Structures are given as structure tokens and as C-alpha cells.
Amino acid sequence: MRRLVSIGLLICVVVFSSAAETILIRNATVLTITKGTVENGSVLVQDGKIAAVGTNVSAPAGAMVVDGTGKYLMPGIIDCHSHTAVEGSVNEGSVSDSSMVNIADVLNPEDINIYRGLSGGLTVSNVLHGSANAIGGQTIVIKLRWGKDAKGLIFEGAKPGIKFALGENPKRQGYPGELFSAGPARERRYPGTRMGVEEVIRDSFTEAKNYQADWKEYNERVGRGEHPIPPEKDLRLEPLVEVLEGKRYVHAHCYRSDEILMLIRIADEMGFKIRTFQHVLEGYRVAKEIAEHGAGASTFSDWWAYKIEAYDATPYNAAMMARAGVVVSLNSDSDELQRHLNLECSKVMRYGGLNETEALSMVTINPAKQLGIDDKVGSIEVGKSGDLVLFDQHPLSNYSKVLKVWIDGQEYFDRDKDLANRKEFEQKKKTLMDKEKAAEKKPEEGKGEPKKGAGPGGKAGKKKEAAKPEEVQ
């Protein structure tokens, strides 16, 4: 694993050297997703955007030409549920409403999983707060621009979101002490039941409405020439007001159908919309209601029964919801799974009988719709971003490999370059290790050196803390 970390670092140097340029990928099988498949097709990317798609596209002078003969080109893969590239914990689990925290504040562009995602054709991720609390933190959509800084990752123009969670995770209260002896007893966190989760959400939105009204009243009084003291800005309530005003999407982690209906009722009562139900393993039971609410569903292809609330599930879920008119995507929720989301699509063909395009839509145009970015990404169409993946075989095949990945017309992954650079990189690393070893020998001369135990502040490049059992995302 560490080897891959290192290689990624080297590649980022390579990537920087190739700025956005005019690229023509010619003679490939182009899976546009929205406009059918173009055999022997070519795609021209100019200024970061797709400029032409067809069988008869010629390369302008100076264009870089990539031969796609026998290969498959598809739009960059989009993951609607990710926790990659987060520094520190993905949960602020101390409180049941942690809407004041923002994933955008702790994006970590150094996370090697960005590069590994690229190597599987992933180009866009919806980076979410964890599911520890009924109302979690604010979320952000990123492009996997490996090598850029945190700001460079952010998907410009994508609406920010907020994470909600229902069921077992948010009703977890903390350690009651000796009973499970998982640590010292702590003051318990409210809520401890599913009805408590409902109450937390209703309560927070009631507060948010009062907050909204306080500001309205303040502005009116100022308008009348009075000198009121303004209400205090509350970072917890501001994003909820944005949800009420339609400026922020709600992505709700859920499993059970009764809770899905519960959240729809709260949303209707409070006057906001759920943008996506996440995981939503019992979605097949309430697909009609989800479709009527206008929400999307982002689920797993065939993963269930890892906890009580995830038992009543079926791999036909995605297909059944899709047939009922729900916009469905397949997500990873995992640094590992995000590297082969194309294969998750094959599973919904096996279970549910979707066709190739319907299946691949679930990791391209459908998540793009769910994130409100389908005018920019998610298919190969003129005017959309040059986010493209070149596979050596059909991406629904187990044997397919990603050869190249472009984002905004810029190359971010190249399999051959990666392989070619490994030797040079290993040499570079060895030089540093030898240097370190030599330095380590020296201090022995001055015996009695008290060596300090504590390491440096941040452990560079170290993987973020391993998910503890209670930190199910």
C-alpha cells in the first residue's frame, strides 16, 4: 500500500507537466451514455470541454491524438457517496446535530485514495460527513484533480450538501460504562431511539425557522430606521436555513422503509426536499413514494446484512427503484470500492436485467443528476467537461483496465506512465532511506543522547484513522 502512496506522489509531478490541451481520442468505442454508443468514434476535447463527438472528427493542428482502436471511452465515473480525501475523522459525532462542521474545511488533497480512485476511472466524488448523527456535517462535491491543492479539488458550481442519518448509527448513545466496558462511562448522547432521531431533525428545523424569522425581523427593523442588536450568527442553523431555501442538498443515510417515509413526512412538514436517500436498502418497498418526493436513491449493488437494519435487502433494489421512476446511482462509501464502480454496474444487469446503458448510467449521468451537475458531467456530449476514461476492454468486463483518465481535458492518470515511473521512484525512495539510515548511525557517537519519543505533529501521508466498528459510514 505504501508503495502505491509513493508512486502517486511521483505521478503528480508528471501530471503537472501536461496542461489542458486539445486532445483527440480517435477510433474508439464511445459509450456516450445519453446519446448511444458510437463505434469507431472520436471525441475532441478543447479548452477542457468536449468540442465534438462522432465518427468523422478531424484533429486540429497541434492536437494531441490518442489512438483508441479496440478501446472503450466512457464519461468519468461519479461516486455519490464517498469519504475519501478527508483529514481527520469523518464524523463530528459528539452532538446529534453537527451541521456546523464542513467537509470542505478538511479536504486533504494528499490522500492517496484520490489517485487510486483515478486509476479506476473515478473523476467526481460527493464527499460526505459520516453517519454518526441525525444531522451531520456539510458536504462537498470534488473532482479528483490529484496534485492540486484542496481548493483545486472543489467542483465549481456544484451545490453543497448536508448529511442526514437515520436508524442505528444516530441513535447510538455512547458508552454506558461497565456494561460493555468499552471505556469509561460518559454522559449519554440523545437520542437513543428512532423516534428520538425524528425529534432531533424536527427540533433543529424548528430552530432554523425561528432563526430565519429572527433575521427577517431584524432586517425589517433596520429598514424602519431602528437600531436593533442583530441576532447572533449560528453556524449550526445557517446550513439548515439554506436547506429550507433550496440552496443546499440533503443526502440522507437510511435503510428502513418506515424511516424513509418518516423523513419524507418531516421534509413535507418543514418545507424542504430530500435530494438523495443514501444506501436506502429498503428503497424497493417505498420506491413510489421516493419518486413522488423527487428524491434520488444512491445504493449498493449487492451489499447487505452487515447490521440488523440492513437485513431486509435485495440486490434487485437498484433495478426495482429504477423501474419505479427513481433516479438511482450506485455508490462506493469506500476507498476500495470506488476503484471499480464500473463492475458494480455489471451486477445490476445480472440482478434486475438492466441494459448496459441503464447500468452504466448509475455511475455516470444518474449520480450527476442527483448532485445537480448533469449539465456539466456524466455523459459524453458536446459542451460538457472533458472528464473521460479510456478502458482497454468494455468497462462492464471483469478484465477491463483503465488506461487513461482526463478531467477537464487534462490527463490525471496514465497506466503506462505509472508503471514506467515506478523504478525511478523506488530509486528515489531508496536514496532517502539510505540517507536516513546514515543519519541514524551518527548520534551513537554522542552517547547518552536522550532520544525523544514523540513523533512529529501530523504523521505525513499516514492513512486516516481506521474506521472503528462504531464508525459505520
Next chain:
Amino acid sequence: MKHVYVLAVAALSAYAADLPTPIAIRDARVVTVSGAEIPKGAVLLRGGLIQDVGPNVSIPAGAWVIDGTGLTVYPGFIDALSTWGIPGAAEPAGGGRPAGAPGPAPVTPSPQTPPAQAQAPRSHGPEDRPQTYSFERAADLVSPTDRRLEAARAAGFTTAATFPNRGIFEGLGAMVNLAGERSRDMVIAEPIGQQIVFRTGGFFSGFPNSLMGNIAYVRQLYLDLDHYKQAHQIYDAHVSGTRRPEYDHDLEGLARSPRVLLPAMEAQQIDRILSFGPELKTPFIVYGLHEAYRRIDELKRANVPVLVSLKWPEKPKDQDPADVPNYRELEMWDRAPGVPGLLAKAQVKFGFYSDRVDTAPDLKKALKKAVDGGLSRADAIRALTLSVAEMYGLSDRLGSIDKGKIANLVVMKGDAFDDKTTVEYVFIDGVQFKPSKETQKGPEKKEGATTGPQKPERGIN
């Protein structure tokens, strides 16, 4: 205890004997820092101040004259972010400061929970003001009995920007001298700033326990401060008919901070802090910086003063030999000591901070590493003196050898940063200290008990 007593008596007699008598160091090499180096000159100290300096200083009759032949006089070194002077702050009980302190160290939650925290009621949000000691004043906590002071002086340090040491909002720092008869003698200026440390507890500990929680919390408190100021302004202008705003102890602490110190060790942390800092609408200083070799241009553009930790990253002591460090770690061990040199070249204002390196040999070694890493000696001295005085707005009284400034000097035999160089004298407020050879060499490992009080006992508190 006995040693402390002896020291105190020594210091007392020094004060009594020396203050009225002018002290002259003559025929010495004088590194003024503010101006050109004087190859052979004199410094005259009187009444705790530098009365004169130059190649030709007339030395009054009755002055105590030190022959400076072969000696170099520097301004006293300043630890730019410290806990020196606050007894017991060396290592808070239970490891309150997360391992490796300065950077946001969210990677591992601290293994032990400080007993005080375990008993504290759980925080339910920013309104509970968890981990906020913004009002605590280092000036009220310092004491000349802190046993680390002698070691610091033996490395040439006379002064420290010292901060209280608990919580996320650590409190109001003070610029203090590292000696004094009484606590109040030590304080040069206060408050000089507010230090912020990101602290991450366990999953089910109170708010905030994640890095993003820490950031949101700091942001909220500064928004609260904005509101507090605005509310008071409106109230003052319209007292009659306006309900009075509350008095807020925590926000008063923030309001009094002329600047805020924010942690950033790694490249992405530097980016984060450079964009977060301006949100607080208070001048800020960034501390940590070990991976700054990747962000020199950004730091230059931001025009923010920075402090480099002297606790250089290195291979963990008991690392499993099978555990191969990754490239980034290796690079950081290799390149971190090169950061000061790069900062100097880019003309970024920087200082050093001890970061719990607190024996004289360790301090010297750490400084030498920076010089070996490409920092010129002149730049190193400046970073230890005038630069720090400037960033805290105290260059009118500290940081260089100039007429009228506080008589804080270090006199060395040889050039600072040479292995064989020894600290001959340290002057603090014009009072002379002569560090013992043992202190300079550091604690003997085996016969610790007989070598004196130099080694601070850790974890006492």
C-alpha cells in the same frame, strides 16, 4: 527543591549587587542584528537597559568590566512560542497537548483522557464554550522557579513568548524574560496573542472532537466576538431603550488578543490555515511548518509571519523495522530542517519555537540542524532575535543590541552554531547569569541525580 532555593538566592544576590553598577563588555565582537556587526567594540549596560554600544564606548569609572576578547555578544535569543516560565507546563498531565503538539494532529485520538476532561460535563456545542481558556493569562502563571529556565538560558535564550497550555483556545500569551526575582519581573509585555491548538478526542467525547469540529468551533467563536463587539457598539450608542448585551468572559479574552497563532505542519494544513486565518479578522501567525518546503511561494504571497518548530521530525524511536516509512515521511525527515533556509531566501518573516525541546544541547543541536540545512548564520540569529520581536510588535525594546533596549544579551565563546561554542554569560534585564558547564552539556543519563537541577522533571503537576 534545595536547588531551586540555592538558585533563588543566587539570583537575588545578583540583582542586589549588579543593578546599580554599570556593566561593560569590551573588546568583543558585537552582533547587533539591527546594524552592521562590530568586529571589536563594547556594550554598556545600566539599569537593566543597553546604555551604549559601538566600537568606541566610553566606559564610566566604577563599571564592572568584562574583557570580551575572543567573545561574541548577541542579543538574547527569543523562543517565539513557548511554555517556558509556566511551571508544570512541560507536559500536561495525561498528555493534554496531543502528541507532537503543534500540527492539527487528528490522526490518532489521544490515548489517555486527561482526568480533568473525563469529569468535565460533556459539551453539547459551541454554546458550552468547551476547551476555552481564552481569558487565561500567561503573565499570571509565569514563575522564575520553572526549572526549564536554566536550561534555556544555557542555550542562549533570554526571552520567550509564553502561552498557557490547555484547551483549544489556550489563552493570552506574554513576552517574558527567562529570569527574575519575582514573577512580575519577568513580564515584558502582555497580552501578545492567543494560541489555538486543534484537539481531537475520542469518538464519543464532547464537542468538538474532530478536526472539522475544531475549525467550526474556532470560526463560531470569532463570529460570536464580532457580534459581541457590534452589540456593545450599538448599545453604547443607544443606551436608553436598548437591552444591555451580556458580559462574556471568553470573548473578552479573544477581544484582548492582538493576534492569533494557528497550527499548520503539513502542506495541506498550511493551505488550509492560510485561507482560514483571514476569516478571523485578527492578524495571525502560523506555527509548525515542517513541510513548508512545498509551500514557500504561497507563504511569501500570504505575507504572514511563521514560526518553525525546533522539534524536527524523525524516525519514531521504536519503529517496527518491517514498517517501511512512506516517501512523504522520509522526505519530511530529510527536508524539514531546510525550511528555515528556504524561508530566509524567500524573505518570509520567521522565528523558531522550542516545541518542548528544552535541554540546552538539544536546543543547540536543533538550531544547528537548520544552519546545516542551508540557513545562513546571520539569518539564523535574526530569526532568533529581531524577527520575533518584530512579529510581536516589540522591536522597540527587544531583539537587537541598540541603545535604550532591554539589556538581554548572550555572550558566547566562539560563533553560535559551532559545536565547541560555549555560552559564557547571559544577561537578562542587565543581570548576569553564568550557565554551568553541566547545564550546557545536558543531563548525564546515568547519574542524573547528582548533576543538578537542569533536567526538568516531566509530568510534575
